[in-house]
Amino acid sequence: MRSKLLSLCVLILALLPQIAKADPADIDAAARGVVRVVIIGTDGREVYPVSHGTGFAVAPDMIVTNAHVVREALLDDTLTIAVVPSDGDKAEYVRPISVDPRSDLALLRITGEMRLPALTIAGSADPDSGEVSAVGYPMNVDRAQGLDIGDIFRPQPPVKSRGFISGARPSRQFDSILHTAPIARGNSGGPLLDGCGRVIGVNSFGADSEAGDAEFYFAVSTRELLPFLRKNNVDATVNASPCRSLAELDASERERMLREQSEARQAMAARADEQRQARDRARLEAEFAVLGERENSMALAFLLFLLAGGAGAVAWHARQNEEERRMMIGGTLAGLALLSSLLLWFLRPGVEEIDRRVAAATQGGDGSSGSTDPDAADGGTMLCSFVESRSRVTGARTDDVEFAWQDSGCVNERTQYGVVAGEWSRVLVPDDEEAVSINRYDPATRTFSTDRYLLSRSAMSAAREARDKYSPPQCGADNAAASLGDMQTGVTSLLPPRPNERLVYQCEAKPADSQAIKPLASPAG
The missing domain is CATH 1.10.287 (Helix Hairpins)
Structure with missing residues (x-):
């Protein structure tokens, strides 16, 4: 009897609505573009940190932070500003581009060669509920870890904390989001992320907690951030798609x-x-x-x-x-x-x-039982349209794609796709982006898809090394598809179990008399 009651309870719990949780992989991907913003002083012989906050990339060379994080450096010409990435490169100096004390936002440009993966900004209205993550460099964690002055200038992974949105309200003359994801001094200017790792606010300050009151924190809303970026001609990546898990x-x-x-x-x-x-x-x-x-x-x-x-x-x-x-x-x-x-x-x-x-x-009298579509077997020239309901997009572009498919797995008469267990794919490991993509095409259903893995700098280096070990065979070469399928496993074996993004397209044979479309992204890569 007890076991039956237990089984019934488990079934009921399974049927109850589940609270959507942030995907750790998406938060980790966003953290790649989060930096420590350090105000630097000097005594003429050596440099030393005066204070620090957090910032995040909205373009490869553009950083957003709070105005109050850099205020001291703006008032004292002996102080400079630097950013320290979470992975790979050393610190780089930045210079202020725009500061808006009213909305507590500042825009900084990297003066050196450092380039960062830009975070995606949520394009929908501020949510009233749901789980959020704060990412940044709280000073109390630095002290607890015993970090000294030199450690401040060494790349360190940011701290991630979780909480929930408590509401949106105006505060200090700007729109803000009230949430419970713990932040402290040093978190200022860091991103507040939704479950898909998209920026929904810029952490700014916390409410005083007295006599055991619950602690709440405020982030500058995207209703302030997006106009600020547009005013400064920053073409940030904005995504308003529903946040759904791959599960x-x-x-x-x-x-x-x-x-x-x-x-x-x-x-x-x-x-x-x-x-x-x-x-x-x-x-x-x-x-x-x-x-x-x-x-x-x-x-x-x-x-x-x-x-x-x-x-x-x-x-x-x-x-x-x-x-x-x-x-x-x-x-x-x-x-x-x-x-x-x-x-x-x-x-x-x-x-x-x-x-x-x-x-x-x-039988129709002519003995014909085959398809009347001449392109049904080999696909021909395909025009593929993005299917949002079957996709998970956090920042990638979703332009329609066009390509000419041949039953040998050759695309556009130059790019060979590999085949493993009947699945056609091409692995793309670019040098100018911290992401690995796997393009797939199913001729039977005319479905084209792209899985994108947003990797850390070290993981991308390993993927590039694995990719450099082989040269894809040319179209028409003997056993080209099977050979490439085996070669690509060297890269795919290094990837996480699940991608961060999945873009699905439904393809149709392109009419012969239609004009050519030149997409910004091609499945052939």
């Missing part, structure tokens, strides 16, 4: 496949029923026609046989009376009638003619 997407895909399979079975059963009814109708019509033709042939043969007998009797009588002309006419007529009668009898339709006519009627 939800996979579950939706399974439901879609089951639904399509069920619909296909129903359609197949309906077609089978239609074909059965068509065969039954064709058989009745064939039986009626064949039996009618048989009876007509037999009746005519009998009449001709009688005519032959009558003509033969006339010829016999004429011979007895030595009427040679009548005998010739009667004999000839009797022979022709008898021969025609025999031909009609032996050439009358047989019962097997029924089956032949039924087969001809149900």
Whole structure:
């Protein structure tokens, strides 16, 4: 009895709505573009940190932080500002581009060669609820870790904390988001992220906590951030797509496949029923026609046989009376009638003619059973449109793509796709982006998809090393698809279990008379 009650409780809990949680992989991906913002002083012999906060990249060389983080450096020309990334490079100096004390926002430009992965900004309205993550460099953590002055200038991973949105409200003359993700001194200027790692605010300050009151924190809303960036001509990546987990997407895909399979079975059963009814109708019509033709042939043969007998009797009588002309006419007529009668009898339709006519009627009479689409087998030139309902996008562009597919796995007559276990794919490891992409194409369903893995600098270095170990075979080379499929496993084995983004496109054969589209992103890469 107890086990039954326990099972029932587990079932009920499983059916209850689940609270959406942030995906750690997305938060980690966003953290790649988070930096420590350090105000630097000097005594003439060495430099030292005066204070620090947090910032994040909105473009490869542009950093957003709070105005109050850099205020001291703006008022004292002996102080400079530097940013320290979370991974890889050393600190770089920055210079202020724009500071807005009213909204507590500042924009900084990196003066050196450092380039960072830009974070995506949520384009939808400020949420009223849901889980959020704060990312930054709180000073109390630095003290707890015993970090000294030199450690401040060494790349360190930022601290991530979780909480929930408590509401949106105006504060200090700017729109802000109230949340419970713990922040401290040093977090100022860091991003507040949604479950997909998109920026929904810039952490600014916390509420005083007295007598055990709950602690709340404020972030500058994107309603302030986006106009600030537009004013300064920053083309930030903005994404307003719903934030869904890959688990939800996979579950939706399974439901879609089951639904399509069920619909296909129903359609197949309906077609089978239609074909059965068509065969039954064709058989009745064939039986009626064949039996009618048989009876007509037999009746005519009998009449001709009688005519032959009558003509033969006339010829016999004429011979007895030595009427040679009548005998010739009667004999000839009797022979022709008898021969025609025999031909009609032996050439009358047989019962097997029924089956032949039924087969001809149900197959369309031309024996054709293949597809009428000339591009169905090899795909031809495809025009692929983005399907938002089947995708998870946090920052990637979703332009339609066009490519010419061949059944050998060759794209645009120059880029070979690899094949493993019947799946066509091409792995892309760019030198100018901290992301690995896997493009896939399914000729059977005409579905093109891209899985994007947003990796750390060290993980990207390992992926580039693995990619440099092979050269993809050219289109048309012997065993090109299978060879490339094996080569690419060196990169795919280094990737996380799940991608950060998945873009799904539905492709259709492009009309021959349509104008060419030049997409910004090509599946061939």
